[in-house]
Amino acid sequence: MAPMQHTKGVAERLARRDQAVVLGAVALIVLLSVVYTVFGIGMDMTAVEMTRMARPIGKPMQMGAGSAWTPAYTALIFLMWWIMMVAMMTPSAAPVLLLYTAIKKAGSRPHQAPLLSLAFLSGYLLAWAVFSIIATGLQWWLESWGLSDGPMMSLSSRALGGALLLAAGAYQFTPYKHACLLHCRMPVQFLTAHNRTGLDGAVLMGAHHGVFCLGCCWALMLLLFAGGIMNLYWIAGLALYVLAEKHVRNPRLFASTTGGLLLLAGFYVLATAF
Known part of the structure; x- marks a missing residue:
């Protein structure tokens, strides 16, 4: 078989198995993110060690000061947050991603379905990158005011931990929470109402879906501050x-x-707390 024909044959087989390709890519992304999170790459301790040393909310271990917030350390904390969000949130996005793949497969350019799906996923994860930037800034602020235990990355104030639980609980009853949750649970309606074409359109659609998911889950994700950001149980x-x-x-x-x-x-x- 000629090289050109062999390459074309491989591409056609991949196109026929587009959902398997997308699902495999998602599984690989999640696996790498889990490994990065569990082993705490670049951190002083692994997530396993931090989990073993975890204490009740607002009762951190008495340890030395945390690392200085240099640009390199700030970037590391951002990566920690973002990759952790990738590991936590990507599995819940798999159904809409596979439906998007099927729709694109049935469209005018079926061979582009896997690429468009990965672009959609990239947009989704960009939304969580924005959240991770905010979470990194919040972590810096808490540590600057002595409200967070730097090494263990958990709140040092039991009162603040209780207030965070109350805020997250109250948000579960809000109309915005339920509206965003409804969008996340109805991928067909979302993909129909917000359809865009091309790679840039796929990224924008993914980011739009990510905003709904963020609106649904941001308060829950902030509970990591209460239980310990690197606490594997949380x-x-x-x-x-x-x-x-x-x-x-x-x-x-x-x-x-x-x-x-x-x-x-x-x-x-x-x-x-008192």
Whole structure:
């Protein structure tokens, strides 16, 4: 077989298996992100070590001061947040991504479906990059005011931890939360209403979907400050919760029940803070 014909044959087989290609790429991205997060690459301790040393909300271990916030350290903290968000949020975006792939496969340029899908995913993850920038700034502010334990990356104030639980719980009842959750749970309507063409259109669609997902989950993600940013129990628990929230039969009841439990936990933490 001539080289050109062989290359064309490989491309055609990949195009026929576009969903498998996209799903495999997503799985690889998630796996690499999980490995990076668990081993805390570039950090003083791994996430496993930090999880073992974790303490109740607002009762951090007495350790030395954290690292100085140099540009390199700031970039490292941003990467930590962003890659952690990639590991936590990408699985919940898989259904809309696969549906988008199927739609593009049925379109006028089916051979571009995998590339467009990865562009869509890139836009989605860009939205979480913006969140990660904000989270990095918030972490710097908390440490600057002595409200966060630098080495363990958790709140040093039990009252502040309780207030964060209350805020996250209250947000679960807001119309904005439920509106964003509805968009995340109805990918067909989203893709129909916000359809764009081309690679730039795919990126914008992914970013738009990411904004809805961010609107749904930002308060939950900030709970990492309460439990410890690198606490694997909190990371896994929040990731599983976000995945469940988008697939349960009655999402409003599910979110409201969670909100009630967070409010109760917040009141308890506040009551025992003084």
